[in-house]
Amino acid sequence: MNGAGPRAPGEAVTAWRPQRVPGIAEVLHARFVRHRYPLHAHSTWTVLIVDDGAVRYDLDRRPHGTEEAPVTLLPPGVAHDGRAAGGSGFRKRVLYLDPAALDPGAAGTGGLVGPAVDRPGVADPVLRRRLDELHRALVVPGEELHAESRLALVAERLARHLDPAVGPGRAPADDLAGRLRDLLDTRLVDGVTLAEAGRLLHAHPGHLVRTFSRRFGLPPHRYLDARRVERARSLLLEGTPPAATAAAVGFHDQAHLHRRFVRLVGVTPGRYARSGPAVR
Numbered sequence: 001m002n003g004a005g006p007r008a009p010g011e012a013v014t015a016w017r018p019q020r021v022p023g024i025a026e027v028l029h030a031r032f033v034r035h036r037y038p039l040h041a042h043s044t045w046t047v048l049i050v051d052d053g054a055v056r057y058d059l060d061r062r063p064h065g066t067e068e069a070p071v072t073l074l075p076p077g078v079a080h081d082g083r084a085a086g087g088s089g090f091r092k093r094v095l096y097l098d099p100a101a102l103d104p105g106a107a108g109t110g111g112l113v114g115p116a117v118d119r120p121g122v123a124d125p126v127l128r129r130r131l132d133e134l135h136r137a138l139v140v141p142g143e144e145l146h147a148e149s150r151l152a153l154v155a156e157r158l159a160r161h162l163d164p165a166v167g168p169g170r171a172p173a174d175d176l177a178g179r180l181r182d183l184l185d186t187r188l189v190d191g192v193t194l195a196e197a198g199r200l201l202h203a204h205p206g207h208l209v210r211t212f213s214r215r216f217g218l219p220p221h222r223y224l225d226a227r228r229v230e231r232a233r234s235l236l237l238e239g240t241p242p243a244a245t246a247a248a249v250g251f252h253d254q255a256h257l258h259r260r261f262v263r264l265v266g267v268t269p270g271r272y273a274r275s276g277p278a279v280r
Contacts, residue, residue: 010031010033010089011030011031011032011033011034011035011089011266012030012031012275013028013029013030013265013266013267013271013272013275014028014029014030014275014276014277015027015028015029015030015233015237015272015275015276016237016275016276016277017234017237017238018138018144018147020144020148021138021144021147021148021151022098022148023097023098023100023101023148023151023155024095024096024097024098024101024138024151025044025096025097025098025234026044026095026096026233026234026237027093027094027095027096027135027138028092028093028094028096029092029093029094029135030091030092030094030266031052031089031090031091031092032084032089032090032092032266033084033087033088033089034084034089035083035266036081036082036083037057037080037081037082037083037264037266038081038222038263038264039058039079039080039081039217039218039222040079040080040081040218040222040223040225040226040229040264041076041077041078041079041080041216041217041218041223041226041227042074042076042077042096042226042230043076043077043099043185043227043230044076044096044097044098044099044230045073045074045075045076045096045097045098045099045101045102045116045158046072046073046074046094046095046096046097047071047072047073047094047095047096047097047131047154047158048066048071048072048073048074048092048093048094049070049071049072049092049093049094049128049131049132049135050066050072050090050091050092051091051092051093052090052091053084053085053086053088053089053090053091054066054067054084054085054086054090055072055082055083055084055085055090055092056082056083056084056085057080057081057082057083058080058081059074059078059079059080059117059120060078060079060080060117060217061217064120064121065085066085066090066121067085068120068121068123069121069122069123069124070122070123070124070125070127070128071121071122071123071124071127071128071131072120072121072122073116073120073122073158073161073162074116074120075112075113075116075117076099076113077113077181077216078113078116078117078216078217079216079217079218079223080217093131093132093135095131095134095135095154097155101151101155102155102158102159102162112159112162115161115162115163116162119161122158122161124157124161126157127154127157127158127161130150130153130154130157131154133150134147134150134151134154137150139277175215176201176203176207176208176211177211177212177214177215177216178215179201180197180201180208180211180212180220181212181216181223183197183200183201184220184223184224184227185227188224188227188228188231188249188250189248189249189250190250191224191250194208194209194220197220208220224250225260225264226264228249228250228251228260229249229257229260229261229264229265231248231249232245232246232248232249232251232257232261232269233265233272235248235249236269236272236273237272237273237276239273242254242257242258242269242270242273245257245269254269257269
């Protein structure tokens, strides 16, 4: 199956950014049958519940499935993919949470990422119910305070699951791969060649690629594509036209954005921008 092809019958995507619910970068409700997510990484926490069917995915090169637990939590900066576990596809609801939503008192999320990589499935029926209530509140006009309250309960329960004392942390952020990721993040729009990155980080370009891929599970160029698409999603939901979005996030042109966007998200940028409910 090729996720870049036409959408299968019954496939649908609804995405939006709740303007008055701090901590939620994006909400995504989708049904997919044929779409396969290639390896990519987010700058946010991904909180996933599946309402129908099941999803198989590799996280940090380890296979998992949403059948393991009612809630799936994917950490920022760690490569993962995704595809339907069966021929009938799956229906999911996803929250993309700002890192500070789960770790408000810390400068980074390094202490929380390790446990999330080790245990992405959260066997917590109460959390599953609260996530369902949060998603329902997010689509109702005037329920922003309700949604914010539900988010606080969700974040509290997720933080308990991510207790850094339970599992080992990831590698420190000041290693070579981490410094290259920081460089890519700061040069999101302009980009950076491997030769330039090698000069700035005092490393051979080939060593940079191997080190980055070993640490994050995907090569630097795919990481950059995923981060640009992530930023494009945000701009599209704010009403920025696809052509302007392409230029704003660093893609060569609208066609370049279109190819990368469909490959990662499973829908065209224009359809994605129009997918949200009337209420934001």
